[in-house]
Amino acid sequence: MSEIKVEFTLNDNKESVVVPAEERLLDTLRERFDLTGTKEGCGVGECGACTVILDGEAVNSCLVPTAQVDGRQVRTVEGLAEGDELDPLQQSFIDHQAVQCGFCTPGMLMSARALLDKNTSPTEEEIKTALDGNLCRCTGYKQIVDAVEAAAKKEERE
């Protein structure tokens, strides 16, 4: 059976894997790299729990065949913190109690990260648009939007 060699950058490390053509990036991350921060909710692009950043844009990793990330950059929630220091978004989610069960959180963080990397001072509306594709069944979203807003302000100051 024919497998494909895929070379890509994962959280700043050069990686190389051999995968079957139909393997999803979500499975590659979780099963081959043990990066289980990325979650599977729906598997069909509706919940955003599997969101990662591909070449600077938020994508649903459940809809990306791993073969397609050849030569590209992937960032997962595990790549946010630097050593012991949390990403300002992560700290802000904690400070604003934007996490309850936590299942949606990695996806929320990655969508928010993709936004802030492009737009350092988003309006509330822009934050909501960026998080449109992420479902949370616990928090009611208010805390999440607040957390992103606060993190953006903090990052702008720094």
Place this chain on the structure above:
Amino acid sequence: MMKNSRQNASNRQENFGENSKKGQKEPEQVLGQNVPIGSADYLAPESLNKALEYRSRYGYKAVVIAGGTDIMVDYFEKLPEVTSWLDLTKISALKNIEITREEIIIGSLVTHLEIARNEELKKYLPLLAAASSEVGSWQIQSRGTIGGNIVTSSPAGDTLAPLLAYQARFVLASTEGEREVAAEEFFVGPKDNIMEPQELLTKIIIPHPPENTISRWWKVGKRKAMIISSLTMALLLEVNKNDRIQSARAAYGAVAPTPLRLESLEEYLTDKDLQEVELKKAGNLAEEAISPISDIRGTEEYRRQVTRDITIEALREMQQR
């Protein structure tokens, strides 16, 4: 959870193994020509010519994938059954946006996000830019392509009503050459179009709308970032200095088996003073011209009512602009 998904992953691989054996042989036997098979299961050519060669050789046997936002959902439970993939994402020639004096030419692999963010497209083709910015979520927009939206041919495809309203033409290429098809002639039924298995959609060509064009885009759906809209409308009027409507194009999505233009409404609007358009009459014409179905996103009755309401509302806004 973890254990399960591990199992799924390995099941998938095993199944895939069986199928891929078939996949490697069949195209060879049936269509065997001189295209080298590196990895028969995953074809990711960098040139369009190579892609067309594969397409003529594999036809429907290779599932064409670009952004994957439709294909990966359609094949969610059947991924292992796919014997060959034809991945277009490495073909940079399909990713350009070109603006000439007469036309705007968009490569089929341009993503919704690229269209939504492109300042020139926002200026020249506001209906398309707005529709692209409302496709699914950001995650979907960053992967989904305009070509994919067209080729999937869902009556609810968000960009289709704008493309009809702009009188877009689609360039279909094969190893035999190219042909151009008007958007209106392309769609023939739900998820069905006139494309042949050896063809690929390469470009979307849109003539510049005249300067005195005003337009309205409307999307009605249940959840804002839900993948599928229950109704779309792209209304475009060419209005002269004296407020006379010189031409009208009214395109609707998810109200019939294909996206469609409502000729009766267009005829009614053409050559009328914008201020003298009877809103009720226009609403009624729109409501009568569609043939919606009832499904989980809305009943037939609901779709007729909404079509009427948004038509009236859009025209009212245009009168008061």
